[in-house]
Amino acid sequence: MKFDLVTKDPASKARAGVVTTDHGAIQTPIFMPVGTVGTVKGVHQRELKQEINPDIILGNTYHLYLRPQLDVLEQAGGLHKFMNWDRPILTDSGGYQVYSLSANRKIKEEGVKFKSHIDGSYHFFSPESVMEIQRTIGADIIMAFDECTPYPCDYRYAKRSMHMTHRWLDRCISHLDKLPYKYGYSQAFFPIVQGSTYTDLRKESAEYIANAGAVGNAIGGLSVGEPAEEMYAMTDVVCSILPEDKPRYLMGVGTPINILENIALGVDMFDCVMPTRNARNGMLFTANGTINIKNKKWEADFSPIDEMGITFVDTEYSKAYLRHLFAANEFLGKQIATIHNLGFYMWLVRQAREHIIAGDFYAWKEKMVKQMSQRL
Structure with a gap:
């Protein structure tokens, strides 16, 4: 994957660029329709391509892992072939679903044990297993495994969680280096900035993520109930630190107004x-x-x-x-x-x-x- 910065707006931090993947080019800023289980709800792929015409869509690791399960996806040749979609796909790591399953999961340093919302069975996600799962799903852009903190969030908890997310990132990178591509095309890896709504934590996390040297970077843990002004403040802080020559993805955002305001702060990619x-x-x-x-x-x-x-x-x-x-x-x-x-x-x-x-x-x-x- 590569990112070319085309131009910047003179009166804001907004930028236009092009992300190039093995499944095609993505003109930024871009919104990614959410196709959680290999489908954008209620929309045929033909309508999606011909009418809505997105450059990229999003799939979800947690949901695809549970259904249709990895053996089916691997037999199909990956998610692209399974759902008959020949453009880029991004998969999130399941970190947000772990957050949303707060009553049915237990987080430890090793990873997260959680109960399936489908049948109540127990499963375990670690940074290593999530990298393996995303290799099998076969998206063009895959995400690091992180913990998404709630809002409001105690400072001490947010700090502990952020440092664990950083340690998990190191494990993701180390394990991913050992895993060959499965379907004849490459995958780009994005780490995720955390730190809740605390400026010092966001700065620390953004610096850690920037130093990881990935081809793109994401901002997580926002759009979880905080006021829009706090979202914008944290995004501004993070975008001032993340490298300018790499795409920035703000996860789970948002309303049309949220999207325009965050584009003005330097964000390139969105999903919601x-x-x-x-x-x-x-x-x-x-x-x-x-x-x-x-x-x-x-x-x-x-x-x-x-x-x-x-x-x-x-x-x-x-x-x-x-x-x-x-x-x-x-x-x-x-x-x-x-x-x-x-x-x-x-x-x-x-x-x-x-x-x-x-x-x-x-x-x-x-x-x-x-x-x-x-x-x-």
């Missing part, structure tokens, strides 16, 4: 379940604000879902029809909303890239943040 999860609950993101399509005000509104939208659903269906589908609990409504939201997120980051290259990103970002803050 929000566009798909909120779509299934009837919330549509648009350039002019958010729409709760379940509201009665849309009952007889026969205008297109989004005249500015980039996908076929935006102009082929009306707001009234989409509201009807939700009222009737028809799954098609959730599919239409999902395609719309993902299309909007892709439009947003691609517009951001165009404005960075044009040199007017900051002014455009300020205007978009005001517009998108409205509830329609």
